[in-house]
Amino acid sequence: MRYSSQVKPISYLKANAAEVLSHLSDQREPLIITQNGEAKAVLQDIASFEETQETLALLKILALGNQDVAAGKIKPVADVVARLRAKKASN
Structure with missing residues (x-):
């Protein structure tokens, strides 16, 4: 994805906030906001943000x-399954 077409100055955001939010929701592409010619922030729709957070958690x-x-903190799967079955049987 090319972000160069998704760069807008902060003045554009101020003047077109509702349109920007609608576009973010519809297109699901992030928008880079600049201030004094420098990239300062990235806006994205909430669904994309939530997906990103879930991906980062995974x-x-x-x-x-x-x-x-x-670190060697592993156990054979057979041991784990046996322990889980024993625990389930005791409940």
């Missing part, structure tokens, strides 16, 4: 899992 879980594997 990536963090994977990274933590990789750290556990590297």
Whole structure:
């Protein structure tokens, strides 16, 4: 995705806030806001934001899992399944 077409100055955002929000929701593309010619912020629709947060959470879980594997904190799956079955049977 090219972001160059999605760059607007803050004055555009101020003058067209409702249109910008509608466009964000419809197109689901982020909008880069500049101030004095420098990129200062990125706006995105809430659905895209939530998806990004969920993706980051999953990536963090994977990274933590990789750290556990590297540290040797692993157990054979058969042992884990046996423990879960024993726990379920006792309930």
